[in-house]
Amino acid sequence: MDPFTKTYTDLDRAIDEVRTLSDDWPVSQQDGAIDDETLHCTCLVLHEWIANLHQHARFRNGTPMVEIRLTCDAQRVTCSVLDNSDGFDLTSYLPADDEDPEAFPERGMGLRIIKTCTDDLSYSPTEDGLHRFEFIIPSDHDPWLNTLF
Secondary structure (H helix, E strand, O other): OOOEEEEEOOHHHHHHHHHOHHHHOHHHHHHHOOOHHHHHHHHHHHHHHHHHHHHHOOEHHHOOOEEEEEEEOOOEEEEEEEEOEOOOOHHHHOOOOOOOHHHOOOOOOHHHHHHHHOOEEEEEEOOOOOEEEEEEEEOOOOHHHHOOO
8 A cells, every 4th residue: 555655844734634644544444454443543643742742842943844654554554753853762751561540640641642552663763863753553453451541
């Protein structure tokens, strides 16, 4: 299936558009390539990631650049988000699997949602000075059974 690629310099627009990704990426719905729940989780992860970049990241030259690249097949959605931020160590911010649910904050749940919805994720610098967030959501993944909300 052809990849979906989109580049943004306006993060407000990016946040708005990933909410309606199914409208912009209709090829993903053809022939049952991915189901609605997997597409919903993909939109949710992208929304949370870009919202975190918008709120917390520092971008070189003050202007953000975010490029989203999505591919899918019957088994999974694979996504890469390239950005020109200063980056951070994702693993030091991800919540522990055994974290006490009573300690959940009212805000700051974005990374927990991202971790719960994905099977595999990483955030690392690229050779050209950018940062790449990558994740996979398998079509048989049920994130809500793993969440203690």
